[in-house]
Amino acid sequence: MQTTITGRAYVLGDNVDTDQIIPAQYLTYNPAIPAEYKMFGKYALSSVPPAQAGLPKGHVLFHTKDEFVSDYQIIVAGKNFGCGSSREHAPIALDAAGIKCVIAEFYARIFFRNSVNGGYIIPFETADRLCEQICTGDELTVDVESGTLTNVTTKESWKLKPLGEVAPIIDAGGIFAYAKKVGMLKV
Amino acid sequence: MPAMTMTEKILAKHADKASVTPGDNIWVDADILMTHDVCGPGTIGVFKQHFGNDAKVWDREKVVIVPDHYIFTQDKMANRNVDVLRQFVAEQKLPYYYDVGTDKYKGVCHIALPEEGHTRPGEVLFGTDSHTCTAGAFGEFATGIGNTDAGFVMGTGKLWVKVPPTMRFVFHGELPSYLMAKDLILAVIGDIGCDGATYKAMEFDGDGVFALNIEERMTLCNMVIEAGGKNGVIAPDKLTLDYVNARNKSKKPYQVVTTDAGAKFCFEKVYDVRKLEPIIAKPHSPDNKATVSEVKGTKLDRAYIGSCTGGKMTDFRAAARILKGRSVKIDTFVVPATSEIAAGLKCESINGQTLEQIFLSAGAKIGEPSCAACLGGPSDTFGRLNAPISCISTTNRNFPGRMGHKEAKVFLASPLTVAASALTGAISDPRDCLQ
Numbered sequence: 245m246q247t248t249i250t251g252r253a254y255v256l257g258d259n260v261d262t263d264q265i266i267p268a269q270y271l272t273y274n275p276a277i278p279a280e281y282k283m284f285g286k287y288a289l290s291s292v293p294p295a296q297a298g299l300p301k302g303h304v305l306f307h308t309k310d311e312f313v314s315d316y317q318i319i320v321a322g323k324n325f326g327c328g329s330s331r332e333h334a335p336i337a338l339d340a341a342g343i344k345c346v347i348a349e350f351y352a353r354i355f356f357r358n359s360v361n362g363g364y365i366i367p368f369e370t371a372d373r374l375c376e377q378i379c380t381g382d383e384l385t386v387d388v389e390s391g392t393l394t395n396v397t398t399k400e401s402w403k404l405k406p407l408g409e410v411a412p413i414i415d416a417g418g419i420f421a422y423a424k425k426v427g428m429l430k431v
Numbered sequence: 432m433p434a435m436t437m438t439e440k441i442l443a444k445h446a447d448k449a450s451v452t453p454g455d456n457i458w459v460d461a462d463i464l465m466t467h468d469v470c471g472p473g474t475i476g477v478f479k480q481h482f483g484n485d486a487k488v489w490d491r492e493k494v495v496i497v498p499d500h501y502i503f504t505q506d507k508m509a510n511r512n513v514d515v516l517r518q519f520v521a522e523q524k525l526p527y528y529y530d531v532g533t534d535k536y537k538g539v540c541h542i543a544l545p546e547e548g549h550t551r552p553g554e555v556l557f558g559t560d561s562h563t564c565t566a567g568a569f570g571e572f573a574t575g576i577g578n579t580d581a582g583f584v585m586g587t588g589k590l591w592v593k594v595p596p597t598m599r600f601v602f603h604g605e606l607p608s609y610l611m612a613k614d615l616i617l618a619v620i621g622d623i624g625c626d627g628a629t630y631k632a633m634e635f636d637g638d639g640v641f642a643l644n645i646e647e648r649m650t651l652c653n654m655v656i657e658a659g660g661k662n663g664v665i666a667p668d669k670l671t672l673d674y675v676n677a678r679n680k681s682k683k684p685y686q687v688v689t690t691d692a693g694a695k696f697c698f699e700k701v702y703d704v705r706k707l708e709p710i711i712a713k714p715h716s717p718d719n720k721a722t723v724s725e726v727k728g729t730k731l732d733r734a735y736i737g738s739c740t741g742g743k744m745t746d747f748r749a750a751a752r753i754l755k756g757r758s759v760k761i762d763t764f765v766v767p768a769t770s771e772i773a774a775g776l777k778c779e780s781i782n783g784q785t786l787e788q789i790f791l792s793a794g795a796k797i798g799e800p801s802c803a804a805c806l807g808g809p810s811d812t813f814g815r816l817n818a819p820i821s822c823i824s825t826t827n828r829n830f831p832g833r834m835g836h837k838e839a840k841v842f843l844a845s846p847l848t849v850a851a852s853a854l855t856g857a858i859s860d861p862r863d864c865l866q
């Protein structure tokens with residue numbers, strides 16, 4: 245597991261659902277094919293309503309139309325991030341766009357599982373409503389071990405919730421690696 | 432042994448444990464793994480990557496593949512995905528594959544599963560689709576998972592699950608003729624919010640639930656995911672067992688599991704269904720609840736009756752009650768969930784007119800059984816919202832962009848309310864036009 249994650253913040257609100265993260269029309273790409281995996285990055289967050297995109301101002305592009313990877317590496321959001329469909333294409337889209345972790349108040353269950361079990365991004369939870377305290381573009385650093393988030397731009401810092409029972413899976417890099425480690429899987 | 436809920440008992444049994452407590456992380460055995468054309472190719476990719484190109488699935492009898500999402504389209508990628516499924520099914524010699532273009536074609540997976548006898552009380556069903564929770568209506572633990580989890584199950588037959596605490600929703604009273612299960616579940620979601628059941632099981636109970644037919648019970652369980660629920664569940668009764676036994680072709684034995692007296696619920700809410708009104712979810716969230724009377728008269732451009740939520744025989748029967756002998760004022764799309772239901776529209780009739788005739792003479796268009804515009808899809812999808820218009824729909828989600836255009840407005844309602852609104856071109860109350 246990476247011990248520190250640094251990058252610029254892209255801030256979103258509450259209930260960002262998987263249709264906003266990756267719209268259904270792009271689900272025809274097959275994530276098992278590397279050239280198509282990239283395409284999910286291109287369309288990541290493309291259905292977020294413009295006023296909600298890149299808070300607090302909104303109307304901030306996640307990336308331009310032709311880019312596969314975003315200039316932002318960390319998503320900060322409110323409640324119930326990733327609600328809606330079970331599509332694993334959602335954490336895949338964020339991973340393909342270069343996102344390393346999401347910091348939200350809490351997650352929809354399937355999105356959380358997919359992020360952890362697929363080893364795409366780290367879904368951190370926070371007790372603070374950071375989507376109203378951090379601005380899109382702020383430089384952030386996350387110390388993964390201690391669960392500390394620092395806003396380098398404003399010099400503020402917060403304690404994130406411990407990863408708890410999923411820490412070993414995240415640490416191993418996903419459910420397959422974890423299952424091998426604990427002897428559940430012998431391939 | 433401590434008293435447990437149905438969900439806890441089913442999970443304990445599948446983890447080979449005498450008991451479990453909410454919050455426990457356990458490895459459970461799967462009875463059925465279902466996947467479809469959208470998540471199947473990714474799942475197969477994960478399976479092959481980790482278990483090898485020539486690996487075999489853990490149990491051929493337990494993997495069910497149902498192409499249903501992007502079926503009737505010219506989109507090359509979508510068609511290619513169905514080819515990926517076909518090839519895998521041939522390699523693995525999977526007996527339960529419902530291929531498009533054949534007699535076996537079914538349509539929407541969540542309705543195909545019970546129709547084809549893949550849902551049984553007491554079982555554990557994993558599916559690569561969030562509405563897999565629909566099958567909780569048969570008294571089983573059914574939940575949606577992603578490709579990685581599904582690839583894991585495909586190879587091992589197991590998955591780790593965190594035991595959810597159970598919320599209990601009790602419905603009392605006989606449902607008035609203007610209400611449907613859709614109104615009940617929209618009321619629940621509106622009350623607890625679209626994160627109200629996150630990481631939790633939702634059990635439905637009470638005489639009001641057991642008075643519902645099987646399809647209506649499926650509608651209740653179908654939308655638990657819209658409240659963030661991990662699974663929805665209803666105890667099996669005679670109606671359930673009759674349905675299951677008539678369809679359980681493999682005659683696979685199963686065990687009925689019910690909640691113990693004294694089991695702990697983390698939340699309980701009681702509804703008197705006689706006091707409820709027709710409910711609608713306004714754009715852009717299923718918990719954006721209003722009574723139909725509050726939003727009556729809101730102008731609409733389109734009506735849509737279909738999906739795993741609102742595209743079953745009971746849904747069409749209800750819509751036909753209102754549309755019979757009348758004409759719709761706005762574009763109205765009718766999409767049966769499965770081929771069995773499509774056949775039903777042709778043979779079931781009200782006063783000598785088949786449901787199909789009723790819809791066609793009212794001016795509605797009828798599509799092929801599939802998910803169709805419920806989730807947008809390729810631009811040539813039947814009924815897709817390709818412009819920022821307003822649509823009233825019997826489907827389950829109205830997030831921005833869900834049915835196509837990201838500025839389109841989608842109102843979710845029961846088939847009765849949708850049919851009533853199709854007649855006037857504005858949100859209308861079924862109480863005003865039930866015949």
Ligand code: SF4
Pocket residue numbers: 500539540541560562737738739740801802805806826827
């Ligand atoms: S009908 Fe809609 S909700 Fe149901 S499986 Fe298809 S896309 Fe999903």
